[in-house]
Amino acid sequence: MAQTEVTPTRPVVRSRRDRAVFRLRASLLALLTVAGPGLVSGFADNDAGGITTYSVVGAQFGYDLMWLILASMLALVVTQEVGARLGLTTGEGLMGLIRERFGVHWTVFAVLTMLVSNVGTIVSEFAGIGAALALFGVPIPVSCAVSAAIVIALLARANFARVQTIFVVVGLGVSVAYAVSAALAKPDWGRAATYLVVPHGTLSQTYLLAVVGTVGTTITPWGQAFIQSYVADKRLGPKDLTASRFDISLGSFLTNLVAGFIVVACAATLWAHGQTNITTAADAARALQPLAGRAAEIIFGVGLFAASFLGLGTVPLTSAYSTSEAFGWETGLDRTWREAPFFYGLLAFFVGFATLFVLIPGLPLISVIYLSQVLNGLLLPIILVFVFLLAGDRRVLGDLRSGRTLLSLGWFVTVSVSVMSVALVVAQIHG
């Protein structure tokens, strides 16, 4: 039997050097995808609400609230860490866990709290896009249409990955712009540093409003659910605890570092020159003038747009998922309308309501964004009570339940936030 003598083929494979480059690129990309939940969460914190609130705080109170930037960063680490720990131990999201432990009636209460807060946040993202585009002369109805289109496209995920990466980069760029602006504005660094650790200011209604707003934009109800779901979905487990803690600390630090720069920049440019009232985006943009001069408005506009965009990409989905998981409804963008009616219904509600709201003529967009973060702060204690009840429960976390220190810290944060919220409400009623 004749045998054709053919040498076995070995196709050309990459050279060693090619593979090294490929591996480096792959690992950088992997770093982004696997970018710890803490980093992702922290990033998403600098949405429309974030930029606006910090700008208002800096303009109105100068350096007085620097202590809160530090304090809320520490509080954020505590709450995010607990959220991550709950997620990796139970494999469940926050609302699902509340259902499991407290039953369906309390779940409805928790979900409603979160929905109200989230609707406020989503409205703020829409308002952010409106305000940003207004800087370029785009009328509000058009920006509403743009926002709605963005949300729909995000949900369809049709090749949006690349566009989104651009916005992440833009967001980073604007953060850097604020840092540079802060430096160029020749702020009172001494005061800023001292005020980081020494609380200042007079207790007034506006002060309380700023406090609750700042807390509300840093530690958000949706952020609390987000970190837990993210960790649970990635199927992280106890062996990932240390890594998660590290990256949560890093994420919180970075996001509040940016917050600090925004406050300082606004304090140095706006507050120092008596421009303490921010009513439009143009007012807020002036904080970037030391760096950019007349281009400040453009940079701010683009940054606010990017920040709102990122928020739109995260908050509606997180809300819809959280609510659906609590009640056992079908979820998933890979399902159709008919298969997952409640999930899509929620998304439609968010988009619809927010659009209609922002269309209200003469709406002071900046104030709306600011107040939505105050709303977050007011509702936050409710969510935190659930979270720390779960954290200390042996039935839920077993050996991984919060130790005495962490638990005390957690309850301290909860009580502090509650006190401030109550104080604000009381002040509003009396004032």
Added chain:
Amino acid sequence: MDLFYLSQVRGRPVRTQRGDRIARIKDLVARLEALNAKGEVSLEAYPRISGLVVDIEKRPIFIPAEQVNTLGPEGAQLASARVDLRPFVRREGEVLLGRDILDKQLIDIDGRRVIRANDLQLYRDGGAVRVTAVDVSGKALLRRLTFGRLFGSTNSASQPPGDQKRTRLRPRRAPPAKLIEWRDIEPLKSGVPDVRLRLSHERLAMLHPVDIARIADELSYKEGAEIIESLDDETAADTLQEMDEERQADIVESLDQERAADILEEMEPDDAADLLQDLDEEQKAELLRRMDRDEAEDVQELLAYEEDTAGGIMTCDFITVPPQVTVDEIITLMRQIEDAPDVIDYLYVVEEEHPTTDRVQLLQQEGGKLLGIVTLRDVLLSPGDRHMEELMKTDFVWVSPQDDRDTAARLMADYNLLALPVLDEQERLLGIITVDDAMEVLVPDERWLHRIPRVFG
């Protein structure tokens, strides 16, 4: 009314025979496990309510079913005028329906999924009341929220429990059921640590390992470990292999180490190697030590290769044949192999390095120079007296262990291969890459990325 719901019963009054109201129903106790005909402990198809728990002077009191005359949405009526104040104590095999089952995650075997109980359907059958089904509908949710006062009408489609044995599972593409019969439900131990149940998960074990893996992935790592532990070694290995990679290491860490080693032995060496790589050094060494010598060696060889190379995804489970063996001999020999590899679609013809008379031994020689590949198709269709070296294809595609795994996978797709040989510099056969592993490389598991839009990657 013979069919009613748990939400309609909780909180309702308990009256004596004379009609005096003494308390409210706090919860129902159901006996989930009982001795079956073989004398083993197993789950009851439709558990009996063994009693009520009521609060009297703030202490939980147990009223056994024998003392209860009627039970339903109108409340409970006792058989006598008095009641024994027996404190409630948890007993083996029993659960509190409200506290332990309602709102908790349960496994729906029929639907191959994890569900959460919104409400429970109960059936009054002569003297006894039994749990018949779990209600996961939206209506049940509303019923709970209104404390059983609304939406209480039972679905005309729901029937009292049947006696027929279930022969087939629900069709895969059928819409999810709203009402699941209790006999298709398996509760989880880890979800309710106060409860003492044996829970052998025997029904779950009958599902396809991929379905079991998907269910286990939905739950926490502790519950995943509970499931894996309850399966036999082979099924456990099959299931663990299919589970989320992140999860596998956490689960193995939760298992008894001897058991973990047993399961690792049953796994494909390349999957076992992947799992071990995610553990810390100490644990990895410990498990390798406990494993069977041969299996451990195979795994250790694979551990030497980096994850993203061809060596990292290959397996050393394959069949080799010497060139002179005939088709008839091969078929006989293959039937004699004890632990046949998963992939027998290709037979690898290698140079006889160590001449041996043990014919079966011939079939699994490692490290021989690869001369050619014979497909099983050719073996089955050729006359019995043909030799392997006549049938083999010498123009085969191969890779070396350091080659990039993406390239290897794409090669398999291009050439329509079910397995790709991995050779060293002397063209000796080190391992093969099977098509399932190639698919994983080309179609990575990105389920979690679906939740968050691709902002971050």
